[in-house]
Amino acid sequence: MKTHGERCDEGRRQNPAGRGLVEEKLASLRIGARVARLRQAVGLTQAQLASLCGMQAPNISRIENDPGHNLTVSTLVKVCRALGRSVRIQLPAESPARARRLEERPAAGGKRR
Numbered sequence: 001m002k003t004h005g006e007r008c009d010e011g012r013r014q015n016p017a018g019r020g021l022v023e024e025k026l027a028s029l030r031i032g033a034r035v036a037r038l039r040q041a042v043g044l045t046q047a048q049l050a051s052l053c054g055m056q057a058p059n060i061s062r063i064e065n066d067p068g069h070n071l072t073v074s075t076l077v078k079v080c081r082a083l084g085r086s087v088r089i090q091l092p093a094e095s096p097a098r099a100r101r102l103e104e105r106p107a108a109g110g111k112r113r
Helices: 004-014 016-041 046-053 057-065 073-082 096-104
Strands: none
Touching (some): 016 057, 046 057, 046 073, 057 073
């Protein structure tokens, strides 16, 4: 019997279109795990962190444990500020081929970029 991770890896190899969804879920897990580690490092319970953020403890639990939870940037910023941290959003560079296609596409008004 395959593990969940093995099934995910197999799915990514077989279905490149599903890769984005898998990567998004993995990123969510990493964010939640990072929040949990930071919270524990400063010695706060989920309830204490929630109180600092003006939230309920189950919300902190969902952030830390549920990759399907729709975490907004504003909520992440609020939680990180309560932990004495900031948020940095990094957008990956596009592949050269995709960048060329975007440059070749006419912009609004029919002009090329």
